[in-house]
Amino acid sequence: MEAQQQRVVAALEKDAACCGWNFCGQRLAVGSFDGTVSVYDSHDSSSAAASSPSHKWKVHTNGISNVVWLPPEAGDAIACVCVDGTFSIWEEVGEDNQTIVWRRCFLLESTSCGILDVKFRVFSESMKMITAYSDGHVKIFELVDALDLDKWQLQSDFQNMVDPVSRFGNYDCFSASIAWKQWEAQLQRAPASFVLGFNSDSPQLNSSKIWEFDEAHHRWIMVGELALPEEKGDGVNAVAWAPNIGRPYEIIAVASCKGIAIWHVGLNPGPDGRLSTKKVALLSGHDGEVWQLDWDMSGMTLASTGDDGMVRLWQCNLNGVWHEQAALDCGTVQT
Secondary structure, eight states, rough: OOOOOOOOOOOOOOOOEEEEEEETTEEEEEEEEEEEEEEETTTOOOOHHHHHOOOEOOOOOEEEEEEEEEGGGGGGGEEETTTTTTTEEEEEEEOOOEEEEEEEEEEESSSSSEEEEEEEEEEOOOOOEEEEETTEEEEEEEEEETTEEEEEEEEEEESSSGGEEEEOOOEEEEEEEEEEETTTHHTTOOOOOOEEEESSSHHHHHHHEEEETTTTTTTTEEEEEEEOOGTTOOOOOEEEEOSSSEEEEEEEOOOOTTTEEEEESSSSSTSSOOOOOOEEEEEEEOOSEEEEEETTTTTOEEEEEEOEEEEEEEEEOTOEEEEEEEEEEEOOOOO
């Protein structure tokens, strides 16, 4: 197979801590240890332009741990999570003289606990935002006014636990990972769903759980748990929900200290209200912890990266066997 030509999008500075890719605008946002955010435009892909961001600004005095682009319906906007748990949303706006600037439009400052991860999704009636906190709480917000990104209203607040009686304890979470159910939910008008896992000091919080919105009672209910009995105490580093283009089941990937687990999840709940779950593969190839997972748009290829600095691509063959399709050494990429 003829090798594909690689194109430099950006040459990142040494203090880069995290990044987020805007698929619609083909833009890269990079958060740094010094609390700044840089935005690179991929259409300026010459060697000179790729070395310099189109915009760079100070977000916080502490370093940035995560940057997430909001859905395109919100315009060009970025959510930033800082290492102290402070959370802010910034939007790109044009001033009176047509100068483009990034303006902060929403802020949640850290108090007793901070935000670890955030994800957005647009539904037919509104935009929703999930935030996972360092005490194990999950909060879902709705955007009240689609044209005003500072108008978020709290819809739900709960903890990532199976037993409601044991919720609202004092826990210490080190990281969290959230993934919304992908596109087909909008096409089939299925209930909103997401998967969430924590890496914490509590086995009750850690296992990845699938939450679904119950329209009748206007609340979120737990409909599935992605962990074998002996794995429920394992901290979760990352989760990724694959787009479904016609499979009779969902696929969710979960990264923990044991590797990357691939789960099949049924589409319809049983008499107990739970979805069927089956662990079909455990992928091991990284040297060290896996910290990030992402599916391609078809839901056929899974990308993973972690402590070893490698990006590995995984696919399933026609016999249902998962294998490593490619490995990229980030340390040898030529810029």
